[in-house]
């Protein structure tokens with residue numbers, strides 16, 4: 686099984702929507718807004734990095750990175766998510782390939798770090814750690830994680846793009 690990770694192209698839009706919808710559908714934490722969120726972010730030019738996984742010419746997964754929001758307007762923090770893999774192909778390392786490729790791009794950009802809200806059991810393998818004291822208001826502190834890249838010790842609150850809230 687050969688998986689290629691590449692930047693999204695305009696023609697991938699429908700496949701990304703469809704995979705994201707089906708991947709999140711069974712998730713109890715999901716409100717079902719993820720596919721529309723990705724479209725809103727793209728329309729607002731806020732999708733800083735969108736990578737897709739391609740297998741046999743078909744898109745089978747996608748990960749989004751947006752700018753993190755800080756009080757001092759620093760522009761070198763990022764937020765990961767949503768990320769989704771074709772349900773039939775999950776747990777075969779496609780998600781890991783997408784996330785690792787995205788993190789490599791953040792390192793190239795000399796990003797301060799990356800934040801997300803998700804299952805710590807999954808994201809710890811990429812170096813994300815839970816930082817409950819730095820969780821933005823309204824976010825679940827036990828799921829708020831940071832991957833420090835350029836910074837060694839995160840000390841500011843990094844929030845999410847306003848479009849994540851509707």
Ligand SMILES: CC(C)(COP(=O)(O)OP(=O)(O)OC[C@H]1O[C@@H](n2cnc3c(N)ncnc32)[C@H](O)[C@@H]1OP(=O)(O)O)[C@@H](O)C(=O)NCCC(=O)NCCS
Nearest residue numbers: 708709768769770775776777778779780781803804806807
């Ligand atoms: C989360 C998701 C993107 C991961 O993609 P994936 O291709 O299935 O993940 P990988 O195969 O790269 O996972 C690597 C490892 O993590 C494990 N893993 C996958 N999903 C996991 C989860 N939700 N919780 C804990 N571990 C998980 C895999 O079993 C695998 O373990 P191994 O290395 O011991 O074999 C995918 O499962 C998905 O689309 N889920 C539905 C949408 C979703 O929940 N998105 C994330 C919201 S925060």
